Each structure stands twice: as structure tokens, then as C-alpha cells.
Amino acid sequence: MKDATNRPPPLLPLAALDALWFQVAGTLCNLRCRHCFISCAPDNHTFGFMTLTQVRQHLAESVALGVREYYFTGGEPFLNPDIFEMLAAALALGPATVLTNATRFTPANVARLAALRDASSYSLELRVSLDGFTAETNDPIRGPGTFDQAMRGVELLAGAGFLPIITAMRSWDPQQDEAVLAGFREQLTAAGCSRVRLKLLPALRLGAEAKRDHGYGEDEFLTEEMLMGYDPRQLLCHNSRIVSDRGVHVCPILIDQPAGWLGATLAEGLQPARLSHPACTTCYAYGAICSNAGGLGLETARPPGNLPS
Amino acid sequence: MIQERMAVFGGVYSNHVALAALLADVRQRGMSQLYCLGDLGAFGPHPNRVFPLLRAAQVAVVQGNYDHSLGHGLPDCRCGYTDARDNYFARLSYAYTFHNTSAENKRWLKDLPPERRLTFAGRQVLLCHGSPRQTNEFLWESTTSNAFLERLFRDSGVDVIVATHTGLPWHRELPGGRHFINCGAIGRPANDGRTAVWYAVLSAVAGGRLEVEIVPLEYDYRQLAAEMRAEQLPEEFVTTIETGWWTTCLEILPARERARGKY
Numbered sequence: 173m174k175d176a177t178n179r180p181p182p183l184l185p186l187a188a189l190d191a192l193w194f195q196v197a198g199t200l201c202n203l204r205c206r207h208c209f210i211s212c213a214p215d216n217h218t219f220g221f222m223t224l225t226q227v228r229q230h231l232a233e234s235v236a237l238g239v240r241e242y243y244f245t246g247g248e249p250f251l252n253p254d255i256f257e258m259l260a261a262a263l264a265l266g267p268a269t270v271l272t273n274a275t276r277f278t279p280a281n282v283a284r285l286a287a288l289r290d291a292s293s294y295s296l297e298l299r300v301s302l303d304g305f306t307a308e309t310n311d312p313i314r315g316p317g318t319f320d321q322a323m324r325g326v327e328l329l330a331g332a333g334f335l336p337i338i339t340a341m342r343s344w345d346p347q348q349d350e351a352v353l354a355g356f357r358e359q360l361t362a363a364g365c366s367r368v369r370l371k372l373l374p375a376l377r378l379g380a381e382a383k384r385d386h387g388y389g390e391d392e393f394l395t396e397e398m399l400m401g402y403d404p405r406q407l408l409c410h411n412s413r414i415v416s417d418r419g420v421h422v423c424p425i426l427i428d429q430p431a432g433w434l435g436a437t438l439a440e441g442l443q444p445a446r447l448s449h450p451a452c453t454t455c456y457a458y459g460a461i462c463s464n465a466g467g468l469g470l471e472t473a474r475p476p477g478n479l480p481s
Numbered sequence: 482m483i484q485e486r487m488a489v490f491g492g493v494y495s496n497h498v499a500l501a502a503l504l505a506d507v508r509q510r511g512m513s514q515l516y517c518l519g520d521l522g523a524f525g526p527h528p529n530r531v532f533p534l535l536r537a538a539q540v541a542v543v544q545g546n547y548d549h550s551l552g553h554g555l556p557d558c559r560c561g562y563t564d565a566r567d568n569y570f571a572r573l574s575y576a577y578t579f580h581n582t583s584a585e586n587k588r589w590l591k592d593l594p595p596e597r598r599l600t601f602a603g604r605q606v607l608l609c610h611g612s613p614r615q616t617n618e619f620l621w622e623s624t625t626s627n628a629f630l631e632r633l634f635r636d637s638g639v640d641v642i643v644a645t646h647t648g649l650p651w652h653r654e655l656p657g658g659r660h661f662i663n664c665g666a667i668g669r670p671a672n673d674g675r676t677a678v679w680y681a682v683l684s685a686v687a688g689g690r691l692e693v694e695i696v697p698l699e700y701d702y703r704q705l706a707a708e709m710r711a712e713q714l715p716e717e718f719v720t721t722i723e724t725g726w727w728t729t730c731l732e733i734l735p736a737r738e739r740a741r742g743k744y
């Protein structure tokens with residue numbers, strides 16, 4: 173793929189493999205969100221579940237590379253029957269974060285998660301996607317009944333002592349940020365969250381989201397000039413890679429794009445990233461939106477004292 | 482038998498009261514090798530007061546992100562907060578510190594080295610602020626894998642790394658006998674409900690062993706709180722000094738560290 177001026181896309185070498193992601197649920201999800209950038213659904217078999225053997229093998233390889241932390245995503249990771257064993261294997265080596273829609277939690281599996289958390293000295297982070305603080309705003313995007321299901325999941329997590337990070341794609345006018353965040357804070361506090369941790373994400377105009385709103389324009393590409401004087405440490409692909417049941421890809425965003433494919437093995441996956449996709453312009457503008465830090469903002473609980481205006 | 486000892490501290494955050502207490506404490510323990518890993522300003526009152534204390538005690542100082550920003554006249558502290566409330570407080574204390582640090586002290590901060598290497602107890606030691614590779618990298622205990630530490634040791638070619646920047650002290654000895662130490666901060670408490678602050682003491686003991694202690698330091702926090710109020714610094718900051726619980730900059734804490742605090 174070339175940009176409008178027909179020059180090859182900028183290449184970004186992998187500085188070091190700090191974070192290793194696992195597409196553990198492939199593109200399979202119990203939901204069918206209208207903004208899902210890889211169009212996950214119960215019947216999207218583009219990528220399948222990873223096996224425990226695959227995950228163990230990549231974890232073993234990651235140690236020699238000095239990986240600092242692990243992320244588990246999908247689809248919905250908790251659909252994968254081996255997710256608990258996968259997390260146990262990861263938490264023996266380093267911190268783990270799971271990105272979930274929180275609709276599959278039961279008292280029994282949350283207790284199992286808590287036991288995994290308590291057995292490790294590393295952090296186990298749960299990141300819950302929610303796209304509004306009411307069923308009226310969330311459900312049109314994530315599906316009927318999903319708000320109540322996810323809030324029940326959040327309640328179970330909070331009850332087990334987890335401090336879930338709630339992520340929301342900003343589908344509203346940025347001017348409404350304060351009102352929306354206040355709504356989220358109130359709901360999450362009511363659900364038992366003692367520390368409200370919120371992360372807003374910009375829209376990635378890919379997959380289902382491209383149909384819901386609009387896709388990228390033909391002229392939206394990164395150029396070498398744009399990267400001059402830019403700190404590439406803000407980009408996820410500068411220090412991360414993702415493995416799926418098929419091999420290694422540059423990042424979770426481009427997992428189902430030809431431009432994101434790097435090879436069958438982790439060794440091949442260490443080659444530079446080609447920043448050829450229009451979605452790269454979103455990362456360029458907002459930074460490493462996929463990692464726990466970064467994004468449009470991580471709003472925390474308000475200890476005594478309010479933000480003076 | 483202890484053969485040699487050194488003290489390492491960081492995150493002074495203008496807490497000249499704790500710094501004076503620390504210097505008295507190490508003198509009493511008979512230590513003369515003193516290292517400070519940076520972030521002299523921020524948070525506390527009267528930023529110029531820490532400089533003469535450090536110079537008089539001949540402390541070897543490493544540059545922190547705050548020192549780098551102040552020294553180079555950058556518009557912010559480069560802590561990288563994204564939360565609006567954290568940013569508000571970060572900007573406020575940076576503006577106060579910038580305004581109240583003398584030009585001479587800023588020049589001194591600008592010229593500080595980003596790292597120091599030395600030999601101690603027969604080991605190669607690297608002193609840095611955040612991590613050996615990045616001044617503002619946060620190395621938290623619960624999000625730093627052994628594999629990652631091994632890589633840092635490999636890349637920097639040392640046996641011992643001491644850092645600060647997070648404000649929370651921890652120590653891990655790897656199976657191969659190498660040590661990573663986060664010496665914590667003496668500028669504000671460690672989000673543990675205690676008013677004490679923390680620093681690290683390294684001892685070379687008989688048999689070539691290295692002993693690491695994370696030491697609590699009590700100081701007159703009431704005096705600091707009074708000075709902060711007199712300077713009209715945010716009450717949220719004073720609360721942290723008086724209660725030992727962090728009230729701001731919480732977004733950067735990983736789950737495990739966040740769960741230990743009150744907010």
C-alpha cells in the first residue's frame with residue numbers, strides 16, 4: 173500500500189518487545205457490537221480460539237525477549253475454555269490484563285479469577301468495555317440487555333476486590349465529556365467500585381465501526397514527514413506485538429488487515445512495523461490507545477476536593 | 482560484618498524537612514556515600530531549600546524528569562498524566578516550583594547526569610531515575626516481570642540497578658543474584674497510611690554478599706504541612722503528607738498498588 177504521493181509507508185522498528193498480546197478468542201464474541209473494529213461476532217471465524225499449547229509456547233519465547241507484560245483480548249476472552257489456565261501461566265511470569273465485555277462473569281468464575289490474582293505477585297487488570305452509563309446509550313451500540321449484563325459483571329468484580337478499568341469509545345460530542353464521565357462515576361460507584369478507573373478511547377473507523385459511522389478517507393496516511401520530530405514511543409507497535417491462532421501481527425487494531433500480518437513465528441514478528449494503514453493516523457493522534465495507560469484519558473476517583481474550574 | 486554502606490534516595494519533591502532528617506539519619510548510621518536519584522522539586526514548598534543541603538553533604542545526584550524539565554525550561558513535568566484532575570495538580574505544582582527555583586539552581590539541574598555507574602561490594606551498580614532506558618519510565622513492583630529486569634541488566638551490563646520515580650519502594654533479588662531496587666521517595670509518603678517516607682541502604686557484608694534494606698524515615702511532617710499551607714499549596718497535597726495516603730496522580734498506579742491505597 174502506498175500513500176497518496178506514491179511513496180512507501182514509514183517503517184517503525186520494534187524498539188523492544190515490552191508487551192505481548194494474545195488474540196485468545198480470535199474474532200469470536202458473544203456480542204455483535206456495532207462499533208467493533210474487527211467485527212467480532214458469534215459467527216465470525218476469521219480467527220479462532222488460541223490453544224493453551226500455543227499460548228504456553230509464546231509465553232516461553234517471550235521470557236528470553238524480556239517481555240514486561242501480557243494482554244489478553246478477542247473477541248471475548250472468557251469464551252475460551254482455557255482462559256484461566258492461560259492467565260495462570262502468564263501471571264507466573266508477569267502482569268496480565270484482560271479486555272472483556274464482562275457479560276460472561278458468574279460468582280464462580282470471578283472467584284476463580286480472584287484466586288489467580290491472589291496467587292501471583294503481579295497485577296491482574298480487568299478492562300471492561302462499556303459504551304454508555306445507561307442502557308439507553310450503551311445498548312444501541314453493544315446490543316439489547318448488554319448494559320445490565322455488564323454492570324452485573326462489574327458488580328461481581330468489585331465484590332471480589334477487583335478494580336476494573338472501564339473503557340468507553342467516545343461516541344458522543346467531546347463537549348459532553350464531563351457529563352458523561354460524571355454519569356459513569358455515579359453508576360460505577362453504585363455498582364460497588366471503590367476506585368473508579370475510566371479510560372476513553374477514540375473511535376477506530378474499521379470493521380463494523382466503519383459501517384456504523386464512517387471509514388477512513390483515501391488520503392489518511394502517515395508519511396515520513398509526519399514522523400519527523402514525533403516521539404514513536406507513543407505508538408503501540410513500537411514496543412508490542414500480538415499473536416493469534418494464525419501467527420504474529422503488528423498490533424490488535426490491524427489483526428485482520430493484510431498490512432498487519434508479520435509472519436508465523438514470534439521471531440518473524442520482530443521485524444519493523446509498516447505504518448501503512450489509515451488507522452495509524454488515529455494512533456498518531458492519540459498515542460498508545462490500546463495499553464492501560466494512554467488513550468483520551470484515564471479518569472480516576474475523586475478523593476476529597478473537587479477539580480477547580 | 483558490614484564492610485561498606487551506601488544510602489540511596491530519590492523523589493525529594495522540595496521536602497527539605499525530610500531531606501535534613503535523612504542527612505542526620507545517615508550521619509548517625511555512619512554512612513558517607515550518599516546518592517540522590519532525582520526529582521528535587523514538585524509538590525512541596527520553597528524549592529530552593531534542598532540545594533544547599535545536598536551540596537553541603539556532597540550528595541551525588543542523578544537527573545530526574547522534573548529536574549530535566551525545570552533545567553530546560555520545558556512547559557511541564559513530563560509525568561505523562563492523561564487524567565484531567567491529575568494534570569491540573571501536576572501543572573499547578575510545576576508552575577509553583579518553576580517560579581520559585583532560582584536561575585542558578587535551574588542551571589545546576591540542567592547539568593545533572595541522567596545516570597551514574599559505580600562499583601560497590603564488587604558489583605557494577607547503575608543509578609538512574611525511572612529506568613536505565615528512560616528517565617520517566619515507571620517501574621512498579623506488580624508490573625515489572627523478572628524477564629524484563631533481566632533484559633535491563635543485560636542491556637546495561639550491570640549487577641545492581643537502583644531507580645525511583647514511582648514513589649513506591651521495592652526490592653527484588655533475581656535468581657541469578659542481581660538486585661533491582663526502587664528506593665522510593667523521601668518527598669511524600671508511600672500511600673500506606675504512614676507519615677514516614679522511605680529510602681534504601683545497601684551494605685557490602687562479609688563473604689561478598691550485598692544486603693539491601695528499605696528504611697523508613699520519620700521527620701517533622703507537621704512543619705512541612707504548615708509551610709505548604711503558608712505557601713497556599715493544594716490542600717490535597719497537604720492531606721497526603723499528613724495522612725500517608727495519595728490523593729492525586731492515582732491513575733498511574735497498577736491494580737495491586739492502587740488496591741493498597743485508600744483512594
Ligand code: SF4
Nearest residue numbers: 201205208212247273
Ligand atoms: S467490541 Fe468487544 S464485546 Fe463488542 S463485539 Fe467486539 S470484541 Fe465483542
Ligand code: SF4
Nearest residue numbers: 408409423425452455
Ligand atoms: S494501527 Fe497503530 S499500532 Fe497498529 S501499526 Fe498502525 S500505528 Fe502501529
Ligand SMILES: [Fe+2]
Nearest residue numbers: 520545546646
Ligand atoms: Fe520522576
